[in-house]
Amino acid sequence: MMPELALIAVGPRSATLEMACGHPWQAPWDHQVMLDDVPILTTRTNVFTLSGLEPGRDYKVAVESNGHRLSLSIRTREEAALLDVRACGAVGDGRHDDTVFLQAAIQACPAGGTLLVPPGDWLTGPLFLKSGVCLWLQDGARLLGHPDIARWPVLPGILTDAAGRESYLGSWEGTPADCHAGLITGIGVQDVHIFGSGIIDGNARFDTWWSRPKAPFQGWRPRALFLVDSADIQVTGVTVCNSPSWTVHPLFSRRLTFADMKVAAPADSPNTDGINPESCQDVRIAGVRFDTGDDCIAIKSGKIWIAQRRPVATERLTISNCLMEQGHGGVVIGSEMASGVKAVEIRDCLFRGTDRGLRIKTRRGRGRLAVVDGIHMRNIRMEGVGSPFVINSFYWCDPDGRTPYVASRQPLPVDEGTPTIANITLRDIEAVETRHCAGHVLGLPERPVDGLTLANYRVRYAADAMPGYPDMAEGIEPLVRAGFHFSHVRGLDLEGVDIAGQTGDALSFDQVDLIP
Known part of the structure; x- marks a missing residue:
């Protein structure tokens, strides 16, 4: 791909830029950065900051990378x-x-x-x-x-x-x-x-x-x-x-x-x-290195109490060139998402050792505004991740999380508490040394996941993996080197899904409408 250089943030004394070069988090080659034609930085990380700038001044930034030269002009803010x-x-x-x-x-x-x-x-x-x-x-x-x-x-x-x-x-x-x-x-x-x-x-x-x-x-x-x-x-x-x-x-x-x-x-x-x-x-969120005791990024919009009083969805969020290490989830949506989460792009990121990669979790009771719509992930590498992709519509949070209303796998009436998940795309995903499963999708029987695309989705497994839970809900058993399970999905599009080395079937389906 042709690399691109973009200004992310500028203040009075620093500027942060991003290289999109096709490699998640960092390139296998150096980015040589020049300021007004003077070399000032050599880095392989795709997001970098120029420090020591003067307020209210124009600068020309040039980056030489893998035979390409890109440039842009910036102006620091006044002070x-x-x-x-x-x-x-x-x-x-x-x-x-x-x-x-x-x-x-x-x-x-x-x-x-x-x-x-x-x-x-x-x-x-x-x-x-x-x-x-x-x-x-x-x-x-x-x-x-x-x-x-x-x-x-x-x-x-x-x-x-x-x-x-x-x-x-x-x-x-x-x-x-x-x-x-x-x-x-x-x-x-x-x-x-x-x-x-x-x-x-x-x-x-x-x-x-x-x-x-x-x-x-x-x-x-x-x-x-x-x-x-x-x-x-x-x-x-x-x-x-x-x-x-x-x-x-x-x-x-x-x-x-x-x-x-x-x-x-x-x-x-x-x-x-x-x-x-x-x-x-x-x-x-760009070029952030995470190493946390819980989720690296968790996208939320409150529980139903707040959605009834001040319903504000989380919308138009971009995550790029981040490194997620040792968190429970790399990018997690929910489970407090009663006002909705829409238009999220996740690209060019590296996940290492997280329990899950992309995780969408919800439950009955989140409400009619709890709509997860338009989540797009592309060009992602995962290393040693438990489960690269999970949708869990039965997440057992809150005091009533294990009650039949939340946990039942039988269809219940669609009501004011029923959430929605729609239009999810994962493209150009490579997961190696995977531990638990290639993926695990559980839609609600009364409201299936509506529109799910996996394209160029490749999974390989860790030989010494130990069993673990793909997610947290009643009836989910520990898995090790399992394939990809889909339950209650309407409009599933699989293009170039490559799963090898699993125990059992690579793909399993329960109440799924496949796109030919």
């Missing part, structure tokens, strides 16, 4: 001021509580300005972003979450004004709830760029936040980065790690970019998902 947090009293020695000084610096920085966090360990409680202010975490800078839970304020889940209108400041698993503020919190902010090569470290541990995964403290566990009702947010270059719960959680927000980042948490840390856009629109 009204540069404020060093030390000027406001912050110390950065990892011992002094810098919260009030860091927050004072954020408030003092004028709109259009950049707040500089230099190298150091900046011990802090939650910080609240301000519209129009960029946050620059230099190399060696670490925002370190305070280990004292009492220093993390609780935000009410619901605020109601005199007219009865509701707004939401906290959320837990798809429902408004009182939550501790995130280490970095943005409420109704716009035009914010968090950039640099520093670290946002939630500093969660098993003797603090991770000690009670299913019970609140003063409120439910916070996120490392929480955004609500915010817009035009860019997060580039930084590492976000050790979050108390979901690492990056934007809610009811739009025009968001997360690029050239690392998101990490120990493999045994509870609910430390990577990036979870919930009821968000126009989201781009």
